[in-house]
Every structure is written in structure tokens, then in C-alpha cells.
Amino acid sequence: WLNASRIEEAINIYTQNSPAGICLGVATDQSPNSVQAAMAAVILNALMGNIERPGSLMQRFKVSGVIPGDAAVSTYIVPAARKMLPPEQLKKRLGGNEYKGLLFWWAGHPGSIKKAILTGKPYKPRVWIERSGNKFANVAESKSWAPAIKEMEFVVHMYMYPTSFSNYADMLLPASEWLETDMPVESCNKVFARQAVTHLWETMDETLFWSKLAKRCAELGHENCKKAFDPEIMGSDLPYWNNMNELLNRCTSTFDMTWDEFKEKAPFEFLPKDKWKQYYVYKQIDPKTGKPRGFDTPSKKIELYLESLITLGRTGMPYSTCELPPASKDYDPLPYYMEPSESPLEDSELAKKYPLVMTNGRLPFYHHSTLRNVPWLREMYPVPEIWIHPAAAKNYGISHGDWVWVESLRGKIKAKANVTKGINPRAVYMERFIFPENYHTETEGWREMNVNVLSKSTAPYNDVVGTYTLRGFLVRVSKANDGPPKGVWTKPEQFREWLPQPSDPTEVVK
Incomplete structure (x- = not known):
């Protein structure tokens, strides 16, 4: 299938033209070898010294904070309020104990969810709130999901316009398209105020849908939803607002500005270039320890043998808010290749x-x-x-x-x-x-x-x-x-x- 000389040529281009970097696309994400491909790319970059040096891909340039972000879902503007999820509920997340890497996005596992809907084991989900468009276009083996959706007691479709999935919904919630909302944007040491395009029809930003749902649950007596609206309890993790302007003001508070003030000043650089574009961050002295800052690993070194992946599989840490039961087997700390289950190479x-x-x-x-x-x-x-x-x-x-x-x-x-x-x-x-x-x-x-x-x-x-x-x-x-x-x-x-x-x-x- 592949020409050995072309593979060698590609290797030489990478190794003989340092600094360099390997960047993966979506292709490697869409297979059972997804994590291993990413690990291999990082390891190769590390072995070649392409970490935080000028010209390399792997950097830790500073961010402004105008996009608050979340420890679980980086760059997502609304915090996840993870501490409000009881440990017993987190442990029930379908596929969450086996595939703990999903905790980075705070997600469940599609195959485990579908199986639970169809079999009722370990329990049967009953309500589906869909907010990602036409699910049948996006999920693998689309036909297998239609019977599962029909098993649901209540289905809500939140989207910009009807799709195939809307045929299965009991309720449609018309959401704004992302360009129909004002939003702060950050790129390369500059912040911008993205202006909404002309708004047509009766739609609402989905942030407010979730906020209204949580607020109604609080009114009906749900204790954790009550706490989620309390700034004294939630602090900077406060996830819900009464309107979009409250959310936007929270974003721009990092500059001690209201959203309206930010709009007047943007775009602007938030740091001098030499303060923003800092290389070799791992060599910087941490004032708390007096030692080099290193990396966010137990050893503070760049790990080729990923000890933290073993810890993740056994406990859920560092992504979980509580210790979880171990996966059925330890995650391999080194990348490996697995031939696709439907392979033309085996002459089957x-x-x-x-x-x-x-x-x-x-x-x-x-x-x-x-x-x-x-x-x-x-x-x-x-x-x-x-x-x-x-x-x-x-x-x-x-x-x-x-x-x-x-x-x-x-x-x-x-x-x-x-x-x-x-x-x-x-x-x-x-x-x-x-x-x-x-x-x-x-x-x-x-x-x-x-x-x-x-x-x-x-x-x-x-x-x-x-x-x-x-x-x-x-x-x-x-x-x-x-x-x-x-x-x-x-x-x-x-x-x-x-x-x-x-x-x-x-x-x-x-």
C-alpha cells in the first residue's frame, strides 16, 4: 500500500529540518487507534526536541482569560460546574468508568449509551436532549440508532432549524446559530469582539436554554441546581446567567471592562509580544518551589512512558472529581498500532x-x-x-x-x-x-x-x-x-x- 522510500523521505524531511512538528488531523481521531496516534506524534516531537522552542508546534503561550475556559473542556465559554455533580452520579455515567479519557470533555460513550437504551442495562436512559444537529449524519452505523431513539420517553431537539432528528422529537427548541451571537474571540495575542450577524426568527442562544432549564429545576427543589446559581458557592465557576450580557460581562471582566466597553476598545493586544510569546516555559523557575516549572506530569518531565495514563485508567485522575473504579485493564503507557478490524491485509x-x-x-x-x-x-x-x-x-x-x-x-x-x-x-x-x-x-x-x-x-x-x-x-x-x-x-x-x-x-x- 505504501512506498517504503516515500516513508523514508517523509521521515528525513521531519528529522533533518528542525525545528519541526507533527500535526494530526481528524483522520486519526476516527479509529480505535486515536489516542495512540496522538501519543506517537507527541513522543516524536519530544525526542526531536521540538517542545517549546521557536518554530515548534507544542507551545504554552499565554492566554488572556477573556474566554474563561474550563478544566474539563478547554476554550468552552461556559464552566461545567463539575463540583455540583454528586460522585454517585458520575460513577453511573455510561462508559465513563471504562473510557476515562472521555472525562476531559465530560462526555459519555456512544456505544455504551446505545446499549443501555436498548437493553436497559445497567439502567435505561429515558430522556434525550439533542443539541448537535443531525445526529444521523454524524454517528457511526446510523441505522442502529433509530430503534434506540424510539425507545426514549421524551426527546428534545435544540438546534438552528429542523433536521432528520427533529422527526423523533417531542419538543423543538430553536437555537441561535453561533454567528448570530456576540462573543469575545482570542487569537495570537489579540482579542476581538465578534459582532452578531443579523438575527432572523425567534431563536435564543443555547446558553440561555440550559440556564432556564437549571433555574426551573432549582425552583422545583433540586438542591444542586439551587447552589449552581449562588455566586458564594460557585465563585468563578458560576455557570448560569439570566441573559447573554451577564455572560459577556463575565468574560470581559478579565480586563476590568464591561462587554460594551470591550466592544469599543477591541481589537487590541493583551500583552507585550515578548511577554506573550515565551519559549521554553518548562525551564522557567517556579517561585513556589524554586525549581524549573517543568510539565504537568507527576515527574514534571515530558513523559514518553505515560505513567499518568495508568493513573487515569485506575482512578479517573486528574480529570475526575472523585476516585472512580478501575477500567477493565490498565491503559498502555506507550503507543501501539492495531490493524483495523475490517482489514484488506489479511486476505479474509x-x-x-x-x-x-x-x-x-x-x-x-x-x-x-x-x-x-x-x-x-x-x-x-x-x-x-x-x-x-x-x-x-x-x-x-x-x-x-x-x-x-x-x-x-x-x-x-x-x-x-x-x-x-x-x-x-x-x-x-x-x-x-x-x-x-x-x-x-x-x-x-x-x-x-x-x-x-x-x-x-x-x-x-x-x-x-x-x-x-x-x-x-x-x-x-x-x-x-x-x-x-x-x-x-x-x-x-x-x-x-x-x-x-x-x-x-x-x-x-x-
Whole structure:
């Protein structure tokens, strides 16, 4: 698959051109080897001395504090109020004890959640509040989630507009799009006041939805929700506000300014350049100890053998607020490679039936599962293409522009062939896709041409964070002689009805 001489060439480019750095993209996140890939990149950077030196990627430049952040979710503007979650509740988080790396984001494990919904073990979740768009476009093996969602007693969909997931919701909460809100922004020693675009329709920033929900729970007697609104108890971790201006004022208080004052002054540099861009932070003397500051590891050294990963698996520390039961096995303190569970290298019967490796990724037209309802974007890229090498296309009787069936062990979808030398002859590429024009049909707009109908949601999972197989699984292709899926728009004039109409700004919802 790979040319050994090209691998050696890449190694030489990295090692002989110091300072340098290895930067990972989304691809390595979307497999059971996700954490190990990141560990390997950091270790290589460390071995080459590419840590906090000029020109290296790994730096600890100072931040202003205008984006308060949170220990669990860095750069997230609303604190998590983690200390308000009782230890007994944290220990019940589905998949949380086994995949403790998820505590960094304060998240549960998708596979464990789905299993609990369908089996009732160790308990059955009953309420689902969804705030991440079209879930069926984003999760692996999308079809397997539909029965689980139908098991829920109450489903809320909080989003900018209806999606396929809205068909399953008991309640819709219209949220503002992120560019419809004012917000402080920080980049490279400068802070900016991002101005909201024109606000249309009756939507609200989701921060206020959560605040109103917590406040109502407090009114109904929930003790920890009561405490979450008490500044004396919460201090700087106060997570809830009555309006967005309170939140924005909290952000800009780091400069002793109100949001309105900040807007007048921004953009501005918050530190002299030599104070902001500080290299070799680990060599700086810590005034508390009189010793070099080092790194945030038990030894204060950069760890190639990650002792802290063993501690995480056994206790949940440093991310947990209490000691958790140990995972079923210790996390490996060194990176390792695990061949994908559906591999073409083993010459298995499966590889003979499904000989192509599917990869995927984002296109510049779209962002995650959004924007497929924008007429100009759909005019440029109306349907997902499957990239296939000319040699492979010839082998399967496929020409450029043909409609193609794509199958895995988990499902069958269509795509439009893009015959290109830009992909390995033994691999194919597709983009996840949904069709708002079909939300009202039995396909709900996500079953026709969505690569995540084909992806793999079952084990093996990454041992630390539980990631599964969103790319790197086996498929087969064949020519489809019956054209595009029913109801899917493919011609520019079909998108005319989505063109925006003149409208006045909507009054802000209080």
C-alpha cells in the first residue's frame, strides 16, 4: 500500500529540518487507534526536541482569560460546574468508568449509551436532549440508532432549524446559530469582539436554554441546581446567567471592562509580544518551589512512558472529581498500532467480498452536518461523490458521473462516481450527507447517500476514549442503473425555492 522510500523521505524531511512538528488531523481521531496516534506524534516531537522552542508546534503561550475556559473542556465559554455533580452520579455515567479519557470533555460513550437504551442495562436512559444537529449524519452505523431513539420517553431537539432528528422529537427548541451571537474571540495575542450577524426568527442562544432549564429545576427543589446559581458557592465557576450580557460581562471582566466597553476598545493586544510569546516555559523557575516549572506530569518531565495514563485508567485522575473504579485493564503507557478490524491485509473472506477501504472527510463546501440547505452550496455540490481510482472504476464498469451502489456489512447507499487519480486504487472516499428536501419522506433525508450508514459503531473501541471506526472499513461498489435516489435534488433550478426572501430583523427574544 505504501512506498517504503516515500516513508523514508517523509521521515528525513521531519528529522533533518528542525525545528519541526507533527500535526494530526481528524483522520486519526476516527479509529480505535486515536489516542495512540496522538501519543506517537507527541513522543516524536519530544525526542526531536521540538517542545517549546521557536518554530515548534507544542507551545504554552499565554492566554488572556477573556474566554474563561474550563478544566474539563478547554476554550468552552461556559464552566461545567463539575463540583455540583454528586460522585454517585458520575460513577453511573455510561462508559465513563471504562473510557476515562472521555472525562476531559465530560462526555459519555456512544456505544455504551446505545446499549443501555436498548437493553436497559445497567439502567435505561429515558430522556434525550439533542443539541448537535443531525445526529444521523454524524454517528457511526446510523441505522442502529433509530430503534434506540424510539425507545426514549421524551426527546428534545435544540438546534438552528429542523433536521432528520427533529422527526423523533417531542419538543423543538430553536437555537441561535453561533454567528448570530456576540462573543469575545482570542487569537495570537489579540482579542476581538465578534459582532452578531443579523438575527432572523425567534431563536435564543443555547446558553440561555440550559440556564432556564437549571433555574426551573432549582425552583422545583433540586438542591444542586439551587447552589449552581449562588455566586458564594460557585465563585468563578458560576455557570448560569439570566441573559447573554451577564455572560459577556463575565468574560470581559478579565480586563476590568464591561462587554460594551470591550466592544469599543477591541481589537487590541493583551500583552507585550515578548511577554506573550515565551519559549521554553518548562525551564522557567517556579517561585513556589524554586525549581524549573517543568510539565504537568507527576515527574514534571515530558513523559514518553505515560505513567499518568495508568493513573487515569485506575482512578479517573486528574480529570475526575472523585476516585472512580478501575477500567477493565490498565491503559498502555506507550503507543501501539492495531490493524483495523475490517482489514484488506489479511486476505479474509470479508476482504474478498468487500475489497475496497472506505475513508471519508470534510469538504470546504460544508461544515459537519450543516449547510446542505443552502441553495448556492448545493448548486455547486448537490450530492456526495465517491472518489474512485480509474483502474478500480474500470474493474467495476464505472464511468465518471455514474450513479453507484456502495455497500458495507451494515448497509447500502448510493453515490455519484468521481473517477480520479487522487485516491489509492484500493480505497474510496465519500462525504457524509443529508437531504433536507427529503426530511418528510420515509428516508428522512439521511438514509440515501450518507456514508455513516456504512461505518462501524461496534467494538473494538479505543481503550482510553472509546472511539470507534468512522473510516477505514471495507466496502464494495457496483454501478446503479436506476439513477439518483427518489426525491433528491440534483439540478440548480430545484434549489430556487430555498433562496432567501427579504425580511426585517427579528426582535430579540427575552
